[in-house]
Amino acid sequence: MRRIVCATRGGEAGRRTQEYAISLAKERGVRLDFLCVFDPGFAQDLSKELAAAVYDEQRWLGRALLGIARARAKKEGVHAGVEVRFGPVLETIEAYLRQVDASALVIGAPRVDSALTMFKPNRMRGFAERVAEHTGVEVIVVTPPDE
Amino acid sequence: MSQFLTSETIVVALVLVATLVAIVARRRRLPYTVSLVLMGLFIAIGTPWKYQATPDLILAIFVPPLVFEAAFQIDLRELRENLALILTLAVPGVLLTTLLVGGIAAFGAHLPVGPAMVFGAVIAATDPVAVVSLFRALGVPRKLAVTVEGESLFNDGTAIVVFRIALAAVMTDTFDPVMGVYDFLLVSVGGIGVGLVLGWIIAQLLVRLDDRLIESSLTTVLAFGAYLAAEYFDVSGVLAVVVAGLVCGNVGMTHTQPSTKIMIFNLWEYLAFLSNSVVFLLIGLNVELALLWENLGAIAVAVMAVVGSRAIVVYGLSAVTRLLHRGRSISSSWRHVLFWGGLRGAISLALALSLPATLPGREELQAMTFGVVLFTLLAQGTTIQYLLDRLGLTERSPHRVAREARIGRLFAAQAGLRRLEQLYQEGLLPDEMWIGLRDGYRQDQMQVTYEMQELFREHAELEEEMLFQARREALKAERGALWDALRRDLLSDPTYEELSTEIDYRLEALDLIYSTRHEPRPADGEVER
Numbered sequence: 001m002r003r004i005v006c007a008t009r010g011g012e013a014g015r016r017t018q019e020y021a022i023s024l025a026k027e028r029g030v031r032l033d034f035l036c037v038f039d040p041g042f043a044q045d046l047s048k049e050l051a052a053a054v055y056d057e058q059r060w061l062g063r064a065l066l067g068i069a070r071a072r073a074k075k076e077g078v079h080a081g082v083e084v085r086f087g088p089v090l091e092t093i094e095a096y097l098r099q100v101d102a103s104a105l106v107i108g109a110p111r112v113d114s115a116l117t118m119f120k121p122n123r124m125r126g127f128a129e130r131v132a133e134h135t136g137v138e139v140i141v142v143t144p145p146d147e
Numbered sequence: 148m149s150q151f152l153t154s155e156t157i158v159v160a161l162v163l164v165a166t167l168v169a170i171v172a173r174r175r176r177l178p179y180t181v182s183l184v185l186m187g188l189f190i191a192i193g194t195p196w197k198y199q200a201t202p203d204l205i206l207a208i209f210v211p212p213l214v215f216e217a218a219f220q221i222d223l224r225e226l227r228e229n230l231a232l233i234l235t236l237a238v239p240g241v242l243l244t245t246l247l248v249g250g251i252a253a254f255g256a257h258l259p260v261g262p263a264m265v266f267g268a269v270i271a272a273t274d275p276v277a278v279v280s281l282f283r284a285l286g287v288p289r290k291l292a293v294t295v296e297g298e299s300l301f302n303d304g305t306a307i308v309v310f311r312i313a314l315a316a317v318m319t320d321t322f323d324p325v326m327g328v329y330d331f332l333l334v335s336v337g338g339i340g341v342g343l344v345l346g347w348i349i350a351q352l353l354v355r356l357d358d359r360l361i362e363s364s365l366t367t368v369l370a371f372g373a374y375l376a377a378e379y380f381d382v383s384g385v386l387a388v389v390v391a392g393l394v395c396g397n398v399g400m401t402h403t404q405p406s407t408k409i410m411i412f413n414l415w416e417y418l419a420f421l422s423n424s425v426v427f428l429l430i431g432l433n434v435e436l437a438l439l440w441e442n443l444g445a446i447a448v449a450v451m452a453v454v455g456s457r458a459i460v461v462y463g464l465s466a467v468t469r470l471l472h473r474g475r476s477i478s479s480s481w482r483h484v485l486f487w488g489g490l491r492g493a494i495s496l497a498l499a500l501s502l503p504a505t506l507p508g509r510e511e512l513q514a515m516t517f518g519v520v521l522f523t524l525l526a527q528g529t530t531i532q533y534l535l536d537r538l539g540l541t542e543r544s545p546h547r548v549a550r551e552a553r554i555g556r557l558f559a560a561q562a563g564l565r566r567l568e569q570l571y572q573e574g575l576l577p578d579e580m581w582i583g584l585r586d587g588y589r590q591d592q593m594q595v596t597y598e599m600q601e602l603f604r605e606h607a608e609l610e611e612e613m614l615f616q617a618r619r620e621a622l623k624a625e626r627g628a629l630w631d632a633l634r635r636d637l638l639s640d641p642t643y644e645e646l647s648t649e650i651d652y653r654l655e656a657l658d659l660i661y662s663t664r665h666e667p668r669p670a671d672g673e674v675e676r
Binding site: 011053056 | 603608615618653656657663
């Protein structure tokens with residue numbers, strides 16, 4: 001049975017995206033995987049000890065974050081797996097989609113006015129198109145309800 | 148009336164006036180320090196009462212509590228993030244300010260170069276008390292407040308050392324640059340050394356004691372004792388107090404009981420409030436308007452020199468820091484705040500008052516100093532909030548305030564419940580009363596928890612913030628547990644060191660991860676990395 005992958009990293013769009021992915025998995029009756037990808041690029045200028053701590057802490061936070069998502073899925077009767085990976089975001093997500101033979105990828109777009117956004121709407125669309133093109137997987141971008 | 152009673156009357160009168168000003172300032176939402184200066188000016192003009200503040204009074208009595216309190220409550224981990232910039236502004240920045248202001252004053256106000264450089268040193272130290280108290284009230288990012296406060300803490304000490312060297316050169320008419328650098332290093336390093344040693348000793352005592360009154364007394368002895376000891380050895384008293392405060396606050400308080408911590412922090416908050424109030428009142432009382440009027444031209448030059456050199460120092464040195472630290476720097480909005488928030492205050496006033504009577508142009512230098520202090524307090528101090536608003540640094544969304552209120556209510560409810568349980572276990576509460584009260588509290592807690600969940604549903608970013616906060620708390624608890632294990636001989640020193648260092652790195656990593664996720668990217672024109 002092909003599965004749905006929800007790439008999430010918490011934040012403003014996190015919960016909305018997770019809830020959408022849970023409802024989609026329930027509707028399609030497939031397994032759901034929550035995936036959290038950290039790009040360790042910013043740690044390259046740090047000291048060896050601090051860079052190692054950043055790696056460990058990201059892994060810890062990723063697990064905690066996905067643990068919350070999994071608990072949400074369980075509450076809705078959906079079985080979910082969790083996976084924390086490191087690497088360039090696009091390539092790492094694509095590799096995971098291929099590895100698990102995913103049928104769909106669910107990602108979230110933060111509010112446009114959100115100060116926290118790394119992904120502006122046009123970047124998100126470009127990102128989704130690239131993943132779909134490279135992997136052939138359906139990509140669903142969950143946007144805020146009022147946008 | 149005896150001299151002693153007269154002095155006591157003056158002190159009581161000053162505290163009374165300061166308290167009345169505080170009441171009015173808080174009710175009318177006026178900048179407190181600016182209100183104090185204005186009240187001092189008003190008293191100086193409207194009454195025959197004059198009170199000449201001596202430099203020793205300000206430097207030895209009022210500055211140590213101010214500096215100690217600020218250093219004591221600064222978390223070294225927070226300071227470390229922008230330490231390069233803070234130290235750059237506090238050391239090369241002070242030297243550059245002295246040269247720039249001195250040069251402009253010599254050229255524009257036709258002062259001899261020596262006294263002009265002394266003026267440059269007098270006015271080099273920033274005093275952001277007015278700004279930092281505003282930061283706290285407006286909820287400005289903590290790291291910005293730490294950067295502004297950190298710079299001020301270190302530049303106070305540097306400016307005093309530079310002032311001493313410049314003044315000695317003018318008074319003896321000789322200046323040997325090599326000896327100047329040697330003196331600068333000796334006095335600075337000496338002050339830091341005294342602060343480290345005394346701070347460490349008191350911190351070790353605090354770690355081993357569990358008595359809030361004794362611990363409070365020890366911090367008081369440290370704040371004033373570090374200043375006195377350093378001055379005794381002819382090294383920097385202010386730097387000694389800064390370092391002692393940092394060491395004591397970061398090492399000595401790590402395992403203190405919460406109730407003791409609260410008492411010590413309250414004590415220092417009060418002593419700093421008292422010192423701050425009296426110092427700013429004294430600034431107003433010591434300004435001679437006639438002298439200012441006579442030197443209006445020189446004051447205008449001095450103000451331009453100070454504001455212009457501040458711009459060069461902040462924007463120029465932060466660019467240099469960015470180059471030297473692989474592109475990491477503070478945002479442009481923070482730089483604007485550092486520039487316009489560079490107020491001058493108590494240290495400049497004290498140094499100006501300490502100028503020897505035989506110094507050429509002494510009165511003019513004092514007038515220029517008072518003029519600059521007044522300008523920065525009245526012009527910059529009253530407009531900084533406007534700048535913060537324009538830069539979007541004071542925005543606190545209603546849902547963040549709502550979350551804070553709910554966390555506060557949960558904390559309060561848990562404390563209430565714990566206390567009731569304690570009373571019940573001690574047999575002071577009958578069964579049915581305990582059950583009734585407990586259920587009431589539990590219902591309150593459930594209601595607040597439900598409201599929090601609803602908030603998280605509507606504003607998911609709050610959930611992520613909570614995750615980081617919870618993780619931070621958990622790591623601190625882990626470190627506390629390691630300390631307990633060490634004290635109970637379950638761990639050896641090296642193992643404790645290794646594991647606690649690991650946790651410190653994890654805490655630092657957590658802050659780094661949080662800041663990279665929450666600071667806008669370069670594309671947004673805010674942070675340059």
